[in-house]
Amino acid sequence: MNQGFAASNRAGTRVGQRSKDSFGRAWLVFPDGTSRVTIERDSVPLYIERGTGSYLFDVDGRRFLDLNGNFTTLIHGHAFxxxxxxxxxxxxxxxxxxxxxxxxxxxxxxxxxxxxxxxxxxxxxxxxxxxxxxxxxxxxxxxxxxxxxxxxxxxxxxxxxxxxxxxxxxxxxxxxxxxxxxxxxxxxxxxxxxxxxxxxxxxxxxxxxxxxxxxxxxxxxxxxxxxxxxxxxxxxxxxxxxxxxxxxxxxxxxxxxxxxxxxxxxxxxxxxxxxxxxxxxxxxxxxxxxxxxxxxxxxxxxxxxxxxxxxxxxxxxxxxxxxxxxxxxxxxxxHLDHTTFEYLEILGNFVRDGISRAISNRGAPLCVTGAASLFRIHPMARVPNDYREAHPAPEGATLMKQLTRFFAENGIILPLGAAASISTPMTRADAEFIVDVFAGFLDTHQEMLDAIEVRT
Missing domain, CATH: 3.40.640.10 (Type I PLP-dependent aspartate aminotransferase-like (Major domain))
Structure with missing residues (x-):
């Protein structure tokens, strides 16, 4: 794990106390405590107070790099x-x-x-x-x-x-x-x-x-x-x-x-x-x-x-x-001109290439797909060709939940089972941060990675 990753652990835990309190109130007014099925929760969802640029700030005052962007909507980030x-x-x-x-x-x-x-x-x-x-x-x-x-x-x-x-x-x-x-x-x-x-x-x-x-x-x-x-x-x-x-x-x-x-x-x-x-x-x-x-x-x-x-x-x-x-x-x-799309393509390529190198260097049974400003990580060694091939085995699904959890603990919102997206306010430093956190996950979860069936 490199020094950049070690210095980047901004969140520490997945969910703060105010999010937990808010979720308790939500159970009294929503069928399952949420207003839409797409809300991701690792037992408790993260409640957001505000967003600025490529970052979100939760109700407990912690900052997260946002790779969800309200399901890829916010190509210019928050409060553009x-x-x-x-x-x-x-x-x-x-x-x-x-x-x-x-x-x-x-x-x-x-x-x-x-x-x-x-x-x-x-x-x-x-x-x-x-x-x-x-x-x-x-x-x-x-x-x-x-x-x-x-x-x-x-x-x-x-x-x-x-x-x-x-x-x-x-x-x-x-x-x-x-x-x-x-x-x-x-x-x-x-x-x-x-x-x-x-x-x-x-x-x-x-x-x-x-x-x-x-x-x-x-x-x-x-x-x-x-x-x-x-x-x-x-x-x-x-x-x-x-x-x-x-x-x-x-x-x-x-x-x-x-x-x-x-x-x-x-x-x-x-x-x-x-x-x-x-x-x-x-x-x-x-x-x-x-x-x-x-x-x-x-x-x-x-x-x-x-x-x-x-x-x-x-x-x-x-x-x-x-x-x-x-x-x-x-x-x-x-504000989405040719130059802007070229910038997003460069950042997207950097992230996908960095993730691929981390996988290759460690011989991990994972792969990454996507294009332009989008990417998705898969718990399988070979790049899938369609939905059936991309459908994860149980141990793979468990690994992906842990990956999303690890990213949240280290200050990044990574969608589970969906596209992650780059936004225009993101920088080269943000892209390096994403790759560093992913590499840190590989370095600390070898036992889970060993349990993934290598599909041929």
Missing amino acids: APVVEALTHQLQRGSCFANPTESEIKLAELLCGRIPRVDRVRFVNTGTEAVLFAIKAARAFTGRTKIAKLEGAYHGAYDWGEVSLAATPDNWGDPTAPRSTAFYRGMPASVLDEVVVLRFNDVEGVRRLLSLHAQKLAAVVLDPMPSRGGLIAPTPDFIVAVQETARNNGILVIADEVLNLRQGFRGASARYGLVPDLVTMGKIIGGGLPIGAIGGREDVMKVFDASAGRPLLSQGGTFSANPLSMTAGLAAMR
Whole structure:
């Protein structure tokens, strides 16, 4: 363990007394003491008082380097000055109106001018809504009902998007024909019947399954690099297989870039050669406020057109395109230029390369995946190719919980089983800190590492 790591132990323990007290109060008003299932807790969650730049400060006054960024949303970190200024200015003029504002036009113009295949945009409030309406738009445009999606990929809290989200070796079925599995008790069987499940990077499988169900498929929903599915890069052959088979069979391609739009100035689809018909966006385009957006080809987006009466697909929302989210998003996106993305890429490469070197130097049965400003550590020696390969064995899952715990004890918030993200206020020193803490974990947990089955 080097001196930089030894000097960096800022937190000491995972959770302070005020967080424990707050959690006790929360149990009296929330079903399990939390307001959303995504809140991570190692028996007790960490309660935050404020965030500044790349750091969080908990209610007990301790500082943590934030690699969660509210699930990759905060690409500029916390309290980004241009966003604070834009919001302050807008709040003095009103927070929401039934009428449109010029701010929504400006943000839409930016997205249409930057993201390929985004000819028209409709704003909603969450990534879930964006995917929900993209699927409905594909159905309205094609007149078909089924969708195809990737096993293990997260597309928000929408029944069809949740199919096979949490498939396990006990229920995921044949590798050549994945089973549609329910995400929650009571999910209608009819929903399962309407979803064709694909394996990521399975070229032959995607061609066969899309062709087999082509007459009923409205769309294939594809996250170019699914976070929950392993944050694994798509192979060029897989992208081509999806693209060609969909085009040949009149199936729309929906690129879910709610998370991965942050992979570059033009988004993830452009990075990997995907040319979608619809694109769902969120997270970074809202500057830290709730937002979602559906964009796409002009003819497909025409299903939302109500200028001549009832549209093929009606979409509204009391807070859709609210001026706070629009102005915050515009401020954030204007400060994401080519130079900024290059900086994030450099930091991301430094962290991934540093983690890989630490693994190699110690012969640890771990690996790291990701791209641009995203990374994820896996409890297996070989880089996985899809969700099934990335699914950890019990001892691997235990190791990852301990890794997250160790990071918290040493002043870093590392997401468990999801993408970790770099933000623009982070420095080379922050990146070195991440690598040092990871190396420290390897040096102090050899017994747990020895228990990991090396997959060949």
